[in-house]
Amino acid sequence: QSALTQPPSASGSPGQSVTISCTGTSSDVGGYNLVSWYQQHPGKAPKLMIYEVNKRPSGVPDRFSGSKSGNTASLTVFGLQAEDEADYYCSSYESSDTYVFGTGTKVTVL
């Protein structure tokens, strides 16, 4: 149950896009289309942004997009806005009803 690997930080100017990677193995990210992404602002609980690799829950802007290739999943935020500055975590189903989160990425809007 090793944490999925994410870059520690990512940044972009307002209006630009930023992509965050989430690398696992064939036993988690690569083995199931059950990757989700969470946004967490300081002092707040996480918020679900993407589930099942590329689906958005109701209320999440379509600026947020998820994808997956092999053992790596990605979250892209298009048209960056100031309120997108937060920590982002990926998560994947592993096996036998267990899950694993990513190491987290701090997104800065320049």
Place this chain on the structure above:
Amino acid sequence: EVQLVESGGGLVQPGGSLRLSCAASGFTFSTYWMSWVRQAPGEGLVWVSQIKGDGRRTSDADTVKGRFTISRDNAKNTLYLQMNSLRAEDTALYYCATGGLPAAYDSWGQGTLVTVSS
């Protein structure tokens, strides 16, 4: 509206025990998988445990297996986490979480802080 309210956190000595609770409302509790996720100060999210709606199936992270026990009381709409043999590395904010979406948590509590220290 879904509400999850955790309680039971506090300061405990290494080797000690603590029981966390999560009171749920706003949804049909007995039909939802429920989970515990923790976050050490300044660190990332870590999945801890999960329990099926009827309580008959549970799963745990390797780091807590044999020490933590997840359970639920569907009559009281409450989720529990019994934590034994606590270690300094168990210090974290513990969230309960759930969701109606596959393998995803769209509802979170505000968390309860557990500090393991002598």
